[in-house]
Amino acid sequence: xxxxxxxxxxxxxxxxxxxxxxxxxxGFKRLEIQGSQVYFAEAEKALLDYWYWQSGEWNxxxxxxxxxxxxxxxxxxxxxxxxxRFAFPRLSRAVHNFVPLLSARLREEQEATSL
Numbered sequence: 001x002x003x004x005x006x007x008x009x010x011x012x013x014x015x016x017x018x019x020x021x022x023x024x025x026x027g028f029k030r031l032e033i034q035g036s037q038v039y040f041a042e043a044e045k046a047l048l049d050y051w052y053w054q055s056g057e058w059n060x061x062x063x064x065x066x067x068x069x070x071x072x073x074x075x076x077x078x079x080x081x082x083x084x085r086f087a088f089p090r091l092s093r094a095v096h097n098f099v100p101l102l103s104a105r106l107r108e109e110q111e112a113t114s115l
Contacts (some may be wrong), residue, residue, distance in 0.1 A: 027082050043070070044079040048086060051094045058094030063101045071105045 029047025031038055043068040051058050062070065076099055083095045 012038060019106055027078075042078070043073055044075060047079065047098075048091060048095075051091055052088065052098060056110055057090065058097055060066075060097050060101065063094075063098050066101075068105070071102055074102060074107065086102065 010017050010019075027042045027048070028039040029042060031040060056062070080095055082098075083091050084091075
């Protein structure tokens with residue numbers, strides 16, 4: 001389901017935090033930490049949220065400039081499915097532009113480990 005966005009910022013001994021209420025409440029894992037239930041975004045959801053909250057178009061050049069890490073843990077079909085639920089054309093284009101880069105990086109990682 002969809003919610004209206006809300007934004008907050010704060011700082012404490014653990015660092016600086018920026019809170020933005022999410023648009024789509026899917027793509028989370030619920031964990032218990034010190035007796036409290038918390039929600040952690042799956043990697044695919046975290047990417048979509050980042051692309052959503054950053055202004056501008058996510059074209060191939062912009063994706064290339066990013067330092068994406070741990071790409072092997074991403075599930076492309078899950079990323080595409082979540083993007084469809086956002087129903088936001090800019091995110092669909094971002095995923096469309098990201099998938100070829102992701103595929104190339106995964107091939108490079110596989111080649112590097114097989115040497």
